[in-house]
Amino acid sequence: xxxxxxIPQYQHVxxxxxxxxxCNSSTTLSNIQWYKQRPGGxxxxxxxxxKSGEVKKQKRLTFQFGEAKKNSSLHITATxxxxxxxxxxxxxxxxxxxxxxxxxxxxxxxxLA
Amino acid sequence: EPEVTQTPSHQxxxxxxxxxxxxxxxSNHLYFYWYRQILGQKVEFLVSFYNNEISEKxxxxxxxxxxxxxxxxxxTLKIRSTKLEDSAMYFCASxxxxxxxxxxxxxxxx
Numbered sequence: 433x434x435x436x437x438x439i440p441q442y443q444h445v446x447x448x449x450x451x452x453x454x455c456n457s458s459t460t461l462s463n464i465q466w467y468k469q470r471p472g473g474x475x476x477x478x479x480x481x482x483k484s485g486e487v488k489k490q491k492r493l494t495f496q497f498g499e500a501k502k503n504s505s506l507h508i509t510a511t512x513x514x515x516x517x518x519x520x521x522x523x524x525x526x527x528x529x530x531x532x533x534x535x536x537x538x539x540x541x542x543x544l545a
Numbered sequence: 546e547p548e549v550t551q552t553p554s555h556q557x558x559x560x561x562x563x564x565x566x567x568x569x570x571x572s573n574h575l576y577f578y579w580y581r582q583i584l585g586q587k588v589e590f591l592v593s594f595y596n597n598e599i600s601e602k603x604x605x606x607x608x609x610x611x612x613x614x615x616x617x618x619x620x621t622l623k624i625r626s627t628k629l630e631d632s633a634m635y636f637c638a639s640x641x642x643x644x645x646x647x648x649x650x651x652x653x654x655x
Binding site for chain 1: 576578580587588589590593601636638640643644645646647648649
């Protein structure tokens with residue numbers, strides 16, 4: 433079945449260090465979305481990437497979609513304790529006229545003050 | 546800001562009992578979803594719902610599961626005879642251009 437893998441599974445960083453999570457698919461992705469889930473919380477939409485090679489920025493967060501549309505990355509510059517949580521990539525896969533979201537395995541980020 | 550509302554926040558049930566998880570999607574959204582997340586694991590797709598019918602379901606969504614939109618606002622997930630392995634956080638989501646998730650219902654089957 434469709435699999436979207438993320439690495440690393442866990443990452444501990446010191447506050448102020450950078451962090452990157454990678455999302456990889458065995459098939460070409462039509463698009464990629466990124467979500468953040470705080471501990472005990474629910475997934476919250478961050479951004480969607482659609483075009484090959486697309487790069488988008490949100491403050492300290494940089495999102496990139498690979499040229500072949502098989503991978504994506506999320507980079508956080510100078511992490512803060514508020515960045516703690518699990519970051520999921522997801523593909524919005526269309527079939528039967530609607531979308532379903534296939535989530536990656538997630539990267540759990542812990543930021544040490 | 547509009548939000549997806551789920552009730553109850555936590556449900557404990559005996560194995561074999563039926564449970565109904567309730568969701569109120571964002572009012573102008575047309576696409577609805579149920580996901581589940583076993584503790585510490587990824588978010589798994591269960592079912593999508595559009596135009597008052599299921600548009601897609603996963604292998605997890607077997608005959609024990611059903612969904613309903615009984616009154617045009619609520620969107621429910623029913624598990625007929627719960628098993629221990631149904632214990633998980635269940636998230637409802639609704640979508641316009643992006644998906645908004647509810648706070649989730651933590652289901653514990655004992």
